Amino acid sequence: DAKTTQPPSMDCAEGRAANLPCNHSTISGNEYVYWYRQIHSQGPQYIIHGLKNNETNEMASLIITEDRKSSTLILPHATLRDTAVYYCIVRVGYNAGNMLTFGGGTRLMVKP
Amino acid sequence: GAVVSQHPSWVICKSGTSVKIECRSLDFQATTMFWYRQFPKQSLMLMATSNEGSKATYEQGVEKDKFLINHASLTLSTLTVTSAHPEDSSFYICSATGSYEQYFGPGTRLTVT
Numbered sequence: 001d002a003k004t005t006q007p008p009s010m011d012c013a014e015g016r017a018a019n020l021p022c023n024h025s026t027i028s029g030n031e032y033v034y035w036y037r038q039i040h041s042q043g044p045q046y047i048i049h050g051l052k053n054n055e056t057n058e059m060a061s062l063i064i065t066e067d068r069k070s071s072t073l074i075l076p077h078a079t080l081r082d083t084a085v086y087y088c089i090v091r092v093g094y095n096a097g098n099m100l101t102f103g104g105g106t107r108l109m110v111k112p
Numbered sequence: 113g114a115v116v117s118q119h120p121s122w123v124i125c126k127s128g129t130s131v132k133i134e135c136r137s138l139d140f141q142a143t144t145m146f147w148y149r150q151f152p153k154q155s156l157m158l159m160a161t162s163n164e165g166s167k168a169t170y171e172q173g174v175e176k177d178k179f180l181i182n183h184a185s186l187t188l189s190t191l192t193v194t195s196a197h198p199e200d201s202s203f204y205i206c207s208a209t210g211s212y213e214q215y216f217g218p219g220t221r222l223t224v225t
Contacts, residue, residue, distance in 0.1 A: 036216075043116075043205045043216035044156070087155075099146055100207070100214060102156040 004088045009107040012082075018075040020106050022088030025069040031092050033064060034100070035073045037084040044087065044102075047073065078110045114140045116208045118217035125196055125224055133191045133220045135206030141186035142208035147179075150203040150219075162189045196224040 005023040012018040024033065032051050036044040048055055048062045050071075055062045061074040075082055087105040091098050115138040125131050135145055143164050148156040160181050162168040168181035180192040189208075193200055205219045 038156075041203070041219065041221070043118075043207075043219045045216070046213055099158055099161060101158070102148075104155055 004090060004103050006086075006088055006104065006106045008104060009109070011109050011111055012075075012078045014080055014110055014112050015077055018078040018082065018108060018110070020073040020075075020086050020088075020108065021070065022073070023070045024088070024090045027068050027090050028092070031090045033062065033068075033071050034089045034091055035060070035062065036087045036089065036100070036102075037082075038087065038105070039081075039084040047086075078108075080110050080112065082108065083110045084108060114138075114208075114210050114213075114215045116142075116206065116215045116217040118204075118206060118220050120220060121218060122221040123223070125222070127197055127224055128195055130192055130194045131196055131222060133193075133204055133206075133222075135189045135191070135208065135217050137187045137208040137210075137215070140208075140210045142189075142210065143186065144209045145183055145189040146207045146209075146214070147181060147189075147191050148205045148207070150205060156205060159191075193222065196222070198224045200224050 034049040035047040038044045048060050050062045064071045085105040085107050117136045119134045145162045147159045149159050150156045158171050159174045160168045160170045162181050162183040164183050164186050170176045183189040201224045203219050203221050207214045207216045
């Protein structure tokens with residue numbers, strides 16, 4: 001699976017949009033971009049995933065560049081409960097049986 | 113999303129004893145379950161992949177005789193830490209695969225004294 005690079009930490013003001021970048025310059029054509037987050041002392045939570053088109057759900061939006069070498073997760077109105085470590089993962093195929101390889105992630109701190 | 117539970121949520125045991133952690137998929141059948149370990153301020157590290165009815169596949173450096181995994185049904189996998197030592201103290205997390213996604217349990221914090 002392609003390696004991802006994320007900033008180790010970011011701050012965001014409550015109510016503002018949080019934009020979390022991820023570089024995956026070696027991504028292959030059949031690899032999807034997944035985002036998970038882990039709130040302190042809990043298991044990871046799925047947020048969103050995409051292949052090449054931008055995606056949006058009730059939690060977030062995922063913007064993938066045209067060359068697919070980077071992406072941005074957008075939390076449109078961050079709340080204090082969004083404070084967590086956010087992991088960007090690329091994975092071959094749309095097969096849940098494939099393991100997820102977690103990198104360092106970005107520690108997002110939402111401040112009042 | 114689908115629900116995965118783990119039991120216990122935390123456990124304290126004495127060095128040399130064994131501890132069993134259960135991972136259950138509550139509302140779906142999981143042919144594959146994964147076990148991860150996470151040390152403080154570190155990321156999740158995959159320990160093993162467990163497929164229902166077959167032997168688990170362990171990652172390099174993970175002792176299969178120390179971390180016994182059983183996946184006897186489509187809704188239950190167990191991880192037994194045998195002869196636990198203080199260095200085994202960690203946060204153990206399982207995930208179960210549904211049709212398309214992996215769903216994670218809440219984790220089990222193991223402290224070995």
